[in-house]
Amino acid sequence: xxxxxxxxxxxxxxxxxxxxxxxxxxxxxxLSIIGMMIDMQRFLFDxxxxxxxxxxxxxxxxxxSMLQFLTRSGWSVAVRRIPELTGGFTPLLxxxxxxxxxxVGELYHHWVHPEPGDVILAGKQSWLNxxxxxxxxxxxxxxxxxxxxxxxxxxxxQDTRNDITPTRRNWMFSAPITILYGITITFAxxxxxxxxxxxxxxxxxxxxxxxxSLVGALAVITIIAVSLRRAGLLTDWLTSDRxxxxxxxxxxxxxxxxxxxxxxxxxxxYADLPEEIVFFTYRSEHGWEVVSLLLLxxxxxxxxxxxxxxxxxxxxxxxxxxxxILLFAHLLDMYWLVMPYYxxxxxxxxxxxxxxxxxxxxxxxxxxxxxxxxxxAIPLNxxxxxxxxxxx
Amino acid sequence: xxxxxxxSGIFQDPDLVLKAAEGIRREGYxxxxxxxxxxxxxxxAAMGIKRTILPWIAFGAGLLGAAVALHLQWWxxxxxxxxxxxxxxxxxxxxxxxxTFELTILATAIATVVGMFALNRLPQWFSKWQNDPQFQRAxxxxxxxxxxxxxxLYHTDKTRALLESLGAEHVRVVEYHEE
Numbered sequence: 226x227x228x229x230x231x232x233x234x235x236x237x238x239x240x241x242x243x244x245x246x247x248x249x250x251x252x253x254x255x256l257s258i259i260g261m262m263i264d265m266q267r268f269l270f271d272x273x274x275x276x277x278x279x280x281x282x283x284x285x286x287x288x289x290s291m292l293q294f295l296t297r298s299g300w301s302v303a304v305r306r307i308p309e310l311t312g313g314f315t316p317l318l319x320x321x322x323x324x325x326x327x328x329v330g331e332l333y334h335h336w337v338h339p340e341p342g343d344v345i346l347a348g349k350q351s352w353l354n355x356x357x358x359x360x361x362x363x364x365x366x367x368x369x370x371x372x373x374x375x376x377x378x379x380x381x382x383q384d385t386r387n388d389i390t391p392t393r394r395n396w397m398f399s400a401p402i403t404i405l406y407g408i409t410i411t412f413a414x415x416x417x418x419x420x421x422x423x424x425x426x427x428x429x430x431x432x433x434x435x436x437x438s439l440v441g442a443l444a445v446i447t448i449i450a451v452s453l454r455r456a457g458l459l460t461d462w463l464t465s466d467r468x469x470x471x472x473x474x475x476x477x478x479x480x481x482x483x484x485x486x487x488x489x490x491x492x493x494x495y496a497d498l499p500e501e502i503v504f505f506t507y508r509s510e511h512g513w514e515v516v517s518l519l520l521l522x523x524x525x526x527x528x529x530x531x532x533x534x535x536x537x538x539x540x541x542x543x544x545x546x547x548x549x550i551l552l553f554a555h556l557l558d559m560y561w562l563v564m565p566y567y568x569x570x571x572x573x574x575x576x577x578x579x580x581x582x583x584x585x586x587x588x589x590x591x592x593x594x595x596x597x598x599x600x601x602a603i604p605l606n607x608x609x610x611x612x613x614x615x616x617x
Numbered sequence: 618x619x620x621x622x623x624x625s626g627i628f629q630d631p632d633l634v635l636k637a638a639e640g641i642r643r644e645g646y647x648x649x650x651x652x653x654x655x656x657x658x659x660x661x662a663a664m665g666i667k668r669t670i671l672p673w674i675a676f677g678a679g680l681l682g683a684a685v686a687l688h689l690q691w692w693x694x695x696x697x698x699x700x701x702x703x704x705x706x707x708x709x710x711x712x713x714x715x716x717t718f719e720l721t722i723l724a725t726a727i728a729t730v731v732g733m734f735a736l737n738r739l740p741q742w743f744s745k746w747q748n749d750p751q752f753q754r755a756x757x758x759x760x761x762x763x764x765x766x767x768x769x770l771y772h773t774d775k776t777r778a779l780l781e782s783l784g785a786e787h788v789r790v791v792e793y794h795e796e
Contacts, residue, residue, distance in 0.1 A: 534672065
């Protein structure tokens with residue numbers, strides 16, 4: 226029955242993705258350079274948003290694939306290759322982390338240049354100092370790239386093998402690497418985002434960033450899967466049952482995000498301590514209250530009711546709408562985390578905020594399109610492929 | 618006295634079951650059923666069974682649970698017995714969310730279970746088929762089809778011929794004993 230081609234190199238879908246990628250990268254880089262010349266510090270904050278947004282999605286996509294090996298899932302084989310291909314962005318993080326390394330003094334000026342006599346920051350000096358910080362960033366990226374080459378590499382190897390040795394290796398490696406991923410994504414969130422305002426801390430912050438990134442990754446997978454289906458590609462595998470499964474995961478992990486976000490909020494609200502509440506006072510004044518309410522609306526309320534019913538998860542239009550809303554909501558979430566520390570007296574929003582985002586988004590598409598050209602879009606020879614086959 | 622329950626037959630092949638379900642439906646039968654050892658994908662669609670209204674019952678109960686929880690907290694905390702605790706407002710949405718969440722889930726869960734039982738007309742203490750050894754294989758190694766004798770189209774020979782033409786084996790009339 227499987228008559229669809231799994232090599233999409235010549236498809237219009239991949240060509241269009243590549244074209245959009247080239248344009249977005251070029252436009253984004255030009256705008257970024259202009260932005261750098263206008264206001265270097267603002268550009269760096271914008272760049273950080275783009276980095277944690279696209280980087281988090283790419284890394285968490287690889288995690289999603291790893292999770293399927295960890296749980297020996299059968300259903301997901303039909304869609305597992307999509308996050309493996311978008312994960313092709315991960316190795317680029319080695320280069321893309323450099324602006325943060327060079328801009329560390331501007332981004333993290335609170336702890337790079339602490340005010341004299343600040344006892345609290347003096348106590349955090351052994352962790353928050355520039356050399357250790359930069360080493361840590363490369364360790365995180367190094368572990369992520371290693372994770373990518375092991376898990377996704379073995380998955381690609383399986384395509385041309387008759388025995389299941391590569392899959393067995395992934396079954397073995399997925400458990401320890403999942404632990405490494407959990408630790409690195411947590412500490413990357415602490416270092417990259419929470420240390421923007423180093424007096425404030427929240428122990429749930431790492432999970433918060435992880436849950437948002439997983440929603441973003443699932444949204445990207447869903448958008449690509451719907452687009453592939455619309456282009457008439459892989460329709461034997463991307464059945465409405467599989468799309469329903471993606472919708473369920475997207476819906477469930479968005480509730481997980483809301484649960485984590487609320488857990489953080491309720492504790493701070495109840496205790497009402499000056500050093501903790503500052504996180505939310507920054508985000509409830511001078512126009513930021515609008516952003517906060519918008520975040521609540523599009524990251525939880527609207528997608529919750531939109532994707533609650535089975536019918537809307539099986540309808541490609543509503544599923545796509547939910548995924549697009551959630552991808553945008555995750556972006557707004559990253560903006561909401563970062564920009565109040567650039568200036569909490571005004572909501573800084575202009576074309577500059579979109580410049581590095583466009584550039585990195587273009588690179589994300591280019592990396593994905595390149596992987597689509599080089600690899601099958603379905604994990605052939607996967608031992609569970611038959612189980613994932615269409616049950617329509 | 619003995620009464621006729623209907624006609625039953627067994628299948629070994631799940632694909633044949635789906636085809637048979639469509640075949641029986643197309644003939645116009647209403648009171649027939651398939652009994653399978655495990656859930657069979659696509660059987661509902663093949664038998665033409667409509668989507669359940671259970672999600673709407675659950676959704677309504679969830680909304681009711683949320684409303685009751687919010688009202689309970691507002692009325693006890695801000696109307697009936699207002700107490701200042703830690704300088705917090707008498708009523709606010711923030712601390713009300715966990716209890717609202719819990720009561721929403723509780724109401725939804727109860728309504729789903731009770732609704733499922735009600736829609737399936739459970740519990741049923743007796744089935745006309747239950748003492749038939751062939752029927753009991755539905756919990757073991759065979760897909761069993763049963764056509765109820767109360768169906769207007771039921772006809773011993775014609776129904777038997779239909780089931781046999783659809784590939785059913787051991788097609789036989791089943792009787793049950795009624796006091």
